[in-house]
Amino acid sequence: MPQPLNYLKETASQTAGPYVHIGLIPAMAGFDIFEKNFSNVLVTPNTAGQRITLEGKVLDGTGTPLRDVLLEIWQANASGRYNHPADRSAGALEPEFRGWGRAGSDFESGLVTFETIKPGAITDRAGRKCAPHINVWVVARGINIGLNTRLYFSDEEAANAADPVLNLIEQPTRRKTLIATRSERAGKIVYSFTINLQGPEETVFFDV
Amino acid sequence: MNAQAPALRDPRLNRPEPFTPPLGDGGFFQRDRSIHPPAHAPGYKSSVLRSPRQALLSLENSISEITGPVFGHNDLGPLDNDLIRNYAKDGDPVGERIIVHGRVLDETGRGVPNTLVEFWQANAGGRYRHKKDTYLAPIDPNFGGCGRALTDDSGYYYFRTVKPGPYPWRNYVNSWRPAHIHFSVFGSGFAQRLITQMYFEGDPLIPVCPILTTIPDKDALDRLVAPLDLNASSPFDSLAYRFDIVLRGQRSTYFENRTEGN
Numbered sequence A: 001m002p003q004p005l006n007y008l009k010e011t012a013s014q015t016a017g018p019y020v021h022i023g024l025i026p027a028m029a030g031f032d033i034f035e036k037n038f039s040n041v042l043v044t045p046n047t048a049g050q051r052i053t054l055e056g057k058v059l060d061g062t063g064t065p066l067r068d069v070l071l072e073i074w075q076a077n078a079s080g081r082y083n084h085p086a087d088r089s090a091g092a093l094e095p096e097f098r099g100w101g102r103a104g105s106d107f108e109s110g111l112v113t114f115e116t117i118k119p120g121a122i123t124d125r126a127g128r129k130c131a132p133h134i135n136v137w138v139v140a141r142g143i144n145i146g147l148n149t150r151l152y153f154s155d156e157e158a159a160n161a162a163d164p165v166l167n168l169i170e171q172p173t174r175r176k177t178l179i180a181t182r183s184e185r186a187g188k189i190v191y192s193f194t195i196n197l198q199g200p201e202e203t204v205f206f207d208v
Numbered sequence B: 001m002n003a004q005a006p007a008l009r010d011p012r013l014n015r016p017e018p019f020t021p022p023l024g025d026g027g028f029f030q031r032d033r034s035i036h037p038p039a040h041a042p043g044y045k046s047s048v049l050r051s052p053r054q055a056l057l058s059l060e061n062s063i064s065e066i067t068g069p070v071f072g073h074n075d076l077g078p079l080d081n082d083l084i085r086n087y088a089k090d091g092d093p094v095g096e097r098i099i100v101h102g103r104v105l106d107e108t109g110r111g112v113p114n115t116l117v118e119f120w121q122a123n124a125g126g127r128y129r130h131k132k133d134t135y136l137a138p139i140d141p142n143f144g145g146c147g148r149a150l151t152d153d154s155g156y157y158y159f160r161t162v163k164p165g166p167y168p169w170r171n172y173v174n175s176w177r178p179a180h181i182h183f184s185v186f187g188s189g190f191a192q193r194l195i196t197q198m199y200f201e202g203d204p205l206i207p208v209c210p211i212l213t214t215i216p217d218k219d220a221l222d223r224l225v226a227p228l229d230l231n232a233s234s235p236f237d238s239l240a241y242r243f244d245i246v247l248r249g250q251r252s253t254y255f256e257n258r259t260e261g262n
């Protein structure tokens, strides 16, 4: 017998369940408990960059919106830098911009929204340019382990075409499932997305 | 499959001999999907229409996955880890008083410091304070049912609460959840993000739970069951349960390989 390696095993995932709001967004469960709460608004008045609204739904295998889903997003700031010590890239760091938010879907419509800024392009450690993107994590009742996906921007065609992750997707038609569509509404810039859990338009999910 | 030497330690605690390579900030260890529930687990009916059917696309961790949100004590309030007091209106909540404590570790056995742990649960009668929960057991006016803590330098966390009750749910007509507490954990990178549930040693509903039994690996299932920890109990006050959580380990970069002239 060789020496034992003695690694631990990761703790198994379990569904977030239908009442995920209690722990993560108590106001949506219907009560007020914490002095400080996390939210779907990532920006403060001082945040640099172009304000955007991200707006979308998560659809089940019948095309019906999930009305009990929770999304978290994680993104770089307008200079393309993540607010984390492992990001040693050159962009300016903004201590006030955490770059993370969470939102529950509306209990009627299933709509999920975030108020944030469009992230800058990222230079990864190998020096490759990556198109601006937002990392998304999806949990809900019926989802046994959180789903990782990304949102790219429809007005970044050239950067998207060169993006190393989008180019990992074998079928060009599936790349479209990660592109949020830009529009303007009442002077606001809105990027709309749909996450399809199943079906011919199934969103690309990553094993990160 | 399990190369650990079981005779050397209490198997309930899942504690290894210490093994601490230099803390890296490379990619995370590849996730062993065989210890997680599959997306499509028909015994848990809600998963049928909510499970992706395409293969997940494997992504070598980039800076987007290695990094993740950083939290601090400024994000928390002083009562956030005390579920007996953080929603109390005119007294303590009803139920068995318990302390839940443990460490957040990574797969190398190193504690994960300063990471946010969030938890939520039903009250002692199995009722959630949630506008969508209609179970006939009553709401407890003194119990909110959620809290959070930041791990210390060694990855240790603790909180105080009442033991949640089991509750019925619509899967089969007579499905009951074992008593459980939901946990959300961050780690240092977004690829470590994890939501899970903690169960209680000795609960007879554990082997018949359609959600718990989505986990195909018996050892992985057992690791979600917190043992009674009498040594950590507070005499004449609270029992204690111990729950360690393991997040993915992280690789070190020992040698940089760069293309010539790069």
Ligand SMILES: [Fe+2]
Residues within 6 Å of the ligand: A017, B122, B177, B180, B182
């Ligand atoms: Fe639950």
